[in-house]
Amino acid sequence: MRDLLENFAPLSKADWLKQIEQDLKGRPLQELVWQAAPGLDIDPLVHAEDFPEPPQALAGHNLHWEICEQVVAEDPATANAQALQALEFGAEALVFHRDTPWAPGALAQALEGIHLDYIGLYFSGASVTQDPGGLLSALIALAQGKTLQGGLERTLVQEGRFTDWRYAAEMAAFTLEQTPGLRTISISAEGIDHPVDSVAALLKQGHEHFVKLQENGLSPVHAAAQIQFKVDCGVQYLLEIARLRAFRQLWLQVLDSWGVMANYPLVYATVKPGAYTDDLYSNMIRATTIAMSAVIGGADRLTVLPYDAGREAQSTTPAAFGRRIARNVQHLLKMESGLESLSDPAAGSYYLESLTRQIATQAWEKFKV
Numbered sequence: 001m002r003d004l005l006e007n008f009a010p011l012s013k014a015d016w017l018k019q020i021e022q023d024l025k026g027r028p029l030q031e032l033v034w035q036a037a038p039g040l041d042i043d044p045l046v047h048a049e050d051f052p053e054p055p056q057a058l059a060g061h062n063l064h065w066e067i068c069e070q071v072v073a074e075d076p077a078t079a080n081a082q083a084l085q086a087l088e089f090g091a092e093a094l095v096f097h098r099d100t101p102w103a104p105g106a107l108a109q110a111l112e113g114i115h116l117d118y119i120g121l122y123f124s125g126a127s128v129t130q131d132p133g134g135l136l137s138a139l140i141a142l143a144q145g146k147t148l149q150g151g152l153e154r155t156l157v158q159e160g161r162f163t164d165w166r167y168a169a170e171m172a173a174f175t176l177e178q179t180p181g182l183r184t185i186s187i188s189a190e191g192i193d194h195p196v197d198s199v200a201a202l203l204k205q206g207h208e209h210f211v212k213l214q215e216n217g218l219s220p221v222h223a224a225a226q227i228q229f230k231v232d233c234g235v236q237y238l239l240e241i242a243r244l245r246a247f248r249q250l251w252l253q254v255l256d257s258w259g260v261m262a263n264y265p266l267v268y269a270t271v272k273p274g275a276y277t278d279d280l281y282s283n284m285i286r287a288t289t290i291a292m293s294a295v296i297g298g299a300d301r302l303t304v305l306p307y308d309a310g311r312e313a314q315s316t317t318p319a320a321f322g323r324r325i326a327r328n329v330q331h332l333l334k335m336e337s338g339l340e341s342l343s344d345p346a347a348g349s350y351y352l353e354s355l356t357r358q359i360a361t362q363a364w365e366k367f368k369v
Contacts, residue, residue: 013047020045036239037194040358046350057347058248058298060264063340066093066120066301067330068268069323073098073125076109084113085320090327093120093150093301098127107138116143120301121150121182122268128152132184133171140178151183151228157205169216172226180225183266185209188230195243195359200366202229202247203254206265207367210258220258229265232272233294235286241346242355244269244297250360250367268301269294276307280315283307284325291329296345304329 020029032044048054069086073079073096083094096110123135132154139148156163168185175184187205189198206227213223231247233240244267251265271290276283284307291304306322308315315322334340346352 013045013049016045016047036236036355037196039362040194040196042351042355042358046354048350050350050354055348055350055353057344058245058264060298060343062343063295063298063345065295065299065340067091067327067334068093068095068120068122068301068303069327070095070097070124070270070303070305071110073110074100076106079110080112080114082323083110086323086327087114087119089324090331091119093122095122095124095153095303097125098123099125101127101131102135102138107135108142111142116148117146119149121148122153122301123151124153128154133167136171136175136182136184139182143179147181148179149181151186153186153228153230154184155186155188156209165212166216169213169218172213172218172222176222176225183226183228185223185227186230187227188232190230190232193234195239195246196362196366198231199243199247199250199359199363202231203250203363203367206251206254220255220260224255224258224260224263227265229267231267231269231294231299233269233290233297233299234272234275235290237289237293238352238355240290240293241297242352242359244294244299245344245346245352245356246360246363248298249356250364253364264298266301267299268303269297269299270303271305271309276305276309276311278311278314280308280311284329287326288329288332291333292339295330295333295339298344302330 017029029044034042034044036042067090069091071079071083071086071094079096083096086094121139128135132152135152156165156168172184175182187202187209189201189205192198192201206229209227210220210223214220229247231244248264248267252262255262271287275286275290277286287304287307291302294302304326306319306326308317308322312319339345346356
């Protein structure tokens, strides 16, 4: 078959700029530069000539991410019913959010009927931060020797102050011995909107965790196996893709500096607070673009919030409907769009590659300071 590209003469960047100047009719090209964030200016024309060597796709496995649903677990019976429904209709992971301590028997009630070794099992909320060891022990007892995958969304930095590093190191070592598929340390850059600053913050926290945990007896290799990163994704589609790609690339450099074998970070993504509006049905569209940016950026687990999250009083549909739509967004990305069969869908897009490199370069400089 004849190559259709033979019908088109190659165009240099100068050729494109000349044509753009004609189309602008005297207006400066600078007007088209997009300031994605302060200090992050995006040229409207990115060309192959801007890359000394062709950009390479991020290595690694295909985009097999977990379709996750958040379950409010203050009432164990209600939580169990939602969890079973979510799993029946295609969820692959659950995160049980509870702000009060788990009473005796409450955890078993919430997990009744769930095959713990078949799903990703996560826990969040004040119940995790208040008694992570108790929750972990109860979970291991319920598993009865089954292999668990998941983790505790437990941040060791609270309001700028670090918790007991020795306790964290000992719990991480215990987890690695008893059920290595669980992770007990969570790092987040929540509240930092600038893409460069958020990536730099994740890198700095990761590095600081290595320092403190090693001082308390946990090797960087084992620390890396216990750390997961939480990233809230907003509505700036291309920017979120580039931010996640930049972070994944830079984390490999952090690991290399510690002599740890290169492995991409485990990233779980969700919807950024404030991303939804009072226009509930437009939130369905927002949820879709946010989910796409998280997946294409390389998230390992994704929770899409229902379109009426935080606005349930305005909704005219049952809560189960909103959760179903949120799950179906991810089903469409996996089973209809085929994103799961790719490893780095953004690779080769000069625009996204350029944006990724800008974020990575600036974030690395801030990390080194």
